[in-house]
Amino acid sequence: xxxxxxxxxxxxxxxxxxxxxxxxxxxxxxxxxxxxxxxxxxxxxxxxxxxxxxxxxxxxxxxxxxxxxxxxxxxxxxxxxxxxxxxxxxxxxxxxxxxxxxxxxxxxxxxxxxxxxxxxxxxxxxxxxxxxxxxxxxxxxxxxxxxxxxxxxxxxxxxxxxxxxxxxxxxxxxxxxxxxxxxxxxxxxxxxxxxxxxxxxxxxxxxxxxxxxxxxxxxxxxxxxxxxxxxxxxxxxxxxxxxxxxxxxxxxxxxxxxxxxxxxxxxxxxxxxxxxxxxxxxxxxxxxxxxxxxxxxxxxxxxxxxxxxxxxxxxxxxxxxxxxxxxxxxxxxxxxxxxxxxxxxxxxxxxxxxxxxxxxxxxxxxxxxxxxxxxxxxxxxxxxxxxxxxxxxxxxxxxxxxxxxxxxxxxxxxxxxxxxxxxxxxxxxxxxxxxxxxxxxxxxxxxxxxxxxxxxxxxxxxxxxxxxxxxxxxxxxxxx
Numbered sequence: 463x464x465x466x467x468x469x470x471x472x473x474x475x476x477x478x479x480x481x482x483x484x485x486x487x488x489x490x491x492x493x494x495x496x497x498x499x500x501x502x503x504x505x506x507x508x509x510x511x512x513x514x515x516x517x518x519x520x521x522x523x524x525x526x527x528x529x530x531x532x533x534x535x536x537x538x539x540x541x542x543x544x545x546x547x548x549x550x551x552x553x554x555x556x557x558x559x560x561x562x563x564x565x566x567x568x569x570x571x572x573x574x575x576x577x578x579x580x581x582x583x584x585x586x587x588x589x590x591x592x593x594x595x596x597x598x599x600x601x602x603x604x605x606x607x608x609x610x611x612x613x614x615x616x617x618x619x620x621x622x623x624x625x626x627x628x629x630x631x632x633x634x635x636x637x638x639x640x641x642x643x644x645x646x647x648x649x650x651x652x653x654x655x656x657x658x659x660x661x662x663x664x665x666x667x668x669x670x671x672x673x674x675x676x677x678x679x680x681x682x683x684x685x686x687x688x689x690x691x692x693x694x695x696x697x698x699x700x701x702x703x704x705x706x707x708x709x710x711x712x713x714x715x716x717x718x719x720x721x722x723x724x725x726x727x728x729x730x731x732x733x734x735x736x737x738x739x740x741x742x743x744x745x746x747x748x749x750x751x752x753x754x755x756x757x758x759x760x761x762x763x764x765x766x767x768x769x770x771x772x773x774x775x776x777x778x779x780x781x782x783x784x785x786x787x788x789x790x791x792x793x794x795x796x797x798x799x800x801x802x803x804x805x806x807x808x809x810x811x812x813x814x815x816x817x818x819x820x821x822x823x824x825x826x827x828x829x830x831x832x833x834x835x836x837x838x839x840x841x842x843x844x845x846x847x848x849x850x851x852x853x854x855x856x857x858x859x860x861x862x863x864x865x866x867x868x869x870x871x872x873x874x875x876x877x878x879x880x881x882x883x884x885x886x887x888x889x890x891x892x893x894x895x896x897x898x899x900x901x902x903x904x905x906x907x908x909x910x911x912x913x914x915x916x917x918x919x920x921x922x923x924x925x926x927x928x929x930x931x932x933x934x935x936x937x938x939x940x941x942x
Contacts, residue, residue, distance in 0.1 A: 463617040465592035465608055465649075467633035471624035472655040474515040475923065476683070477591045478691050481523035482924040483933070484587060492585035493519030496574040497534040497593060497607040499544070501722035501759050505849040509833040510550025511535060514725055518691060519589065522920045533577035534570055534606065539720070539760045539808055548573055552830055555807075571606050575614050582615070587940060590617055597640040609645045618650040618939050621677070626656035626685060631671065638675045650939045651680040653931060658685050661930075681931030691916075691923060702731075703739040706749035710737040711902060714750035716777070716793070717742050719767060720760040723851070726790060727754075729893045729912040735902065742768075744776045752786040752901065753777060755793030757889065761854070762803060762811040765796045774817055781819060786882045788901060789820070794876065794885030795854050798822035807853050820877045820885050821863045824854040835888060836870040840878070844896040845870075848888035856887075867891075 464480070466473045477493060484491035498513035504527065506512060512532040520527040529550035536544040543557050548570065582588055593607040596619075602609075612619050623634045638649055652671060657664065661682055668679045706712040715727055717740040724740075731738045739746070747753060755777070758764040768774045781787050789797040798816040803826040806812065816824075834849045856877075866876030866884050876886035881903060891897045893912045 758792035
């Protein structure tokens with residue numbers, strides 16, 4: 463298990479690296495995270511929902527993703543509530559107090575353990591990932607994902623600390639010493655992550671960590687720019703670009719409070735024709751050539767905020783100025799005439815008027831749609847791939863409606879007003895060069911292969927980690 467001194471220390475990326483390393487070395491690895499809290503999710507081949515990070519780690523391992531790799535997914539809907547997804551299926555909304563107080567926790571814990579046991583019968587080794595910090599004492603008795611899961615799996619633990627944020631000595635020492643004696647013995651190694659500068663200058667620091675923690679330092683991993691592996695935590699959005707630039711097509715992603723699946727834009731961030739940035743600033747939005755309203759886990763609440771902050775009016779003005787507007791999933795719903803949530807699936811609000819740019823209305827249904835999808839543009843022939851994760855069902859309001867895409871089963875999907883205003887439920891549509899070319903109004907000018915890009919970066923990441931971590935010691939720990 464790769465556990466952390468806190469959130470965003472690099473656990474997901476390190477786990478992905480080891481999935482690729484073990485695959486390169488001839489093993490059959492699989493990722494596992496008992497409980498994930500994230501708005502980035504993915505549809506498995508069976509049409510079930512898991513955290514996007516585990517889907518990426520499965521890619522690194524060269525296998526299809528499965529719900530057993532992430533049996534519990536919490537999708538925050540507000541500051542206090544989350545949708546709980548168990549084995550790929552939503553089982554209801556829970557407020558944070560009742561969830562972390564432990565109501566129904568035995569049921570969820572049993573589900574997580576059973577998922578791990580099934581996975582361990584099919585793959586070896588299992589690359590486990592913890593969540594947040596392993597030393598949250600107030601949550602120890604109710605924890606599912608960290609040391610209790612390590613105990614169930616009889617897993618040895620490698621602790622990851624982030625030196626870039628500062629305080630790495632205190633965070634590593636505290637994380638080790640706050641464990642029970644039995645759990646402390648389970649921690650077999652430490653990785654210092656995100657190091658900047660000359661590694662030789664940290665030789666003394668490495669020895670000091672080993673002296674105070676009584677745990678060997680397996681490696682000091684330098685900060686890797688442009689890692690190319692999809693991010694899990696939304697905190698990375700604060701580190702991305704927020705401004706237009708000259709010389710490229712500017713594509714602005716509206717930075718929603720509950721933005722979900724920001725991995726939709728990972729591929730186009732690499733497109734040399736585009737400058738992709740995230741903002742709600744009026745001037746920066748109006749500088750964009752293309753504005754994308756992305757997915758949201760709290761669609762009505764996010765749209766209400768866009769109205770209050772004047773962002774909706776800015777998007778409408780951009781449309782009048784001839785800018786291209788694209789809505790994806792929740793953003794597609796927002797561009798329509800109205801959204802209704804009679805069952806209060808996503809929050810307390812029941813109705814909101816949309817932006818009125820697309821002739822559709824949306825009603826949040828009882829069942830969530832989750833599936834992988836092959837599709838073409840309605841006026842095109844090139845086959846593309848995406849996936850759907852949405853509670854809402856959108857229908858046309860009048861005869862002006864035209865679909866945007868056609869799925870492999872012959873069903874049409876999305877809405878196209880004209881070449882500069884459209885929406886779709888298909889996450890991952892921008893991973894397809896043909897769709898990006900259509901959005902840009904260009905013919906076959908893009909040749910960026912995102913699948914090959916990811917494979918190259920999984921290998922690059924594995925080489926980087928292998929170079930700076932004592933793999934012989936890691937294999938010794940596994941074999942013991």
